[in-house]
Amino acid sequence: MKISARTSIYGVIGYPIEHSLSPMIHNAAIEALGIDAVYVAFHVKPGMLKDAVYGMKAIGVKGFNVTMPFKTEIVSYLDQLDEETAFVEAVNTVVDVDGCLVGYTTDGLGALEVLKSTVGNLAGLNIVVIGAGGAARALVYHLSKIPCDITILNRSVEKARFIVEKLRSNSNAKLSYRSLSEDDQKAVIPKAHIIVNATPVGMTTPGCPISPSLVNSSHIVFDMIYWPPETQLLKEARLRGATIVNGLPMLVYQAAYSFKLWFGIFPPLDVMFRVVEEEFSRYGER
Numbered sequence: 001m002k003i004s005a006r007t008s009i010y011g012v013i014g015y016p017i018e019h020s021l022s023p024m025i026h027n028a029a030i031e032a033l034g035i036d037a038v039y040v041a042f043h044v045k046p047g048m049l050k051d052a053v054y055g056m057k058a059i060g061v062k063g064f065n066v067t068m069p070f071k072t073e074i075v076s077y078l079d080q081l082d083e084e085t086a087f088v089e090a091v092n093t094v095v096d097v098d099g100c101l102v103g104y105t106t107d108g109l110g111a112l113e114v115l116k117s118t119v120g121n122l123a124g125l126n127i128v129v130i131g132a133g134g135a136a137r138a139l140v141y142h143l144s145k146i147p148c149d150i151t152i153l154n155r156s157v158e159k160a161r162f163i164v165e166k167l168r169s170n171s172n173a174k175l176s177y178r179s180l181s182e183d184d185q186k187a188v189i190p191k192a193h194i195i196v197n198a199t200p201v202g203m204t205t206p207g208c209p210i211s212p213s214l215v216n217s218s219h220i221v222f223d224m225i226y227w228p229p230e231t232q233l234l235k236e237a238r239l240r241g242a243t244i245v246n247g248l249p250m251l252v253y254q255a256a257y258s259f260k261l262w263f264g265i266f267p268p269l270d271v272m273f274r275v276v277e278e279e280f281s282r283y284g285e286r
Contacts, residue, residue, distance in 0.1 A: 108138030
């Protein structure tokens with residue numbers, strides 16, 4: 001990769017950011033397509049987000065990803081949001097359109113691609129989504145366009161209710177919500193075809209977001225967490241014969257949709273998957 005004064009700059013902002021695989025993923029695709037661009041990580045300390053965003057705009061950064069802890073806070077500093085992102089109230093991709101910073105989220109599309117590639121046709125299926133944060137909202141937004149049954153389980157019933165009430169009038173899906181109480185889990189999970197964990201339980205906090213005893217061999221269990229590659233939920237599900245999927249493919253798919261927003265073309269997924277899988281192999285050897 002050759003960098004010149006004409007090379008376009010893209011990147012990712014977050015704190016901490018040293019662990020990010022995004023530079024590796026995007027630069028591999030950029031190089032494969034021969035695009036004169038480079039993607040770098042920007043370490044932005046809490047309290048400095050506003051300055052960072054305006055700085056990106058001032059120096060002509062063409063686009064950037066947003067990761068924790070800024071996905072919600074950044075909304076206040078952008079010029080425009082697309083419809084999905086306004087609903088989700090969280091941004092993971094920013095595009096500079098002639099000086100106008102437009103916010104998008106590609107998490108929902110990334111998660112949807114994982115489910116489609118695993119199951120195929122989602123119509124008629126019973127899907128349980130655990131959590132009501134940005135990633136859960138983004139996925140349910142897209143699932144609601146499909147004629148399926150969706151139940152949101154969340155500790156805060158109010159947050160789950162908000163999603164359902166916002167989407168119900170224009171939904172092709174049957175939407176419902178419940179708490180994460182033992183009784184509600186017992187009423188919902190055994191009937192599900194697909195179980196999706198959209199909480200950080202298993203990554204930032206140990207344990208399972210649901211009772212693993214309710215999982216059986218008929219279930220497909222998708223955990224959005226990609227590190228560790230096998231969370232406790234996925235381990236318990238695997239031991240019970242369920243089909244399991246971790247968050248690695250979602251990481252790649254959401255990156256691919258960000259790439260398309262910036263460059264107008266879909267990147268080579270095989271290249272993106274290869275560099276991620278190689279990096280995960282190196283992690284496993286340490």
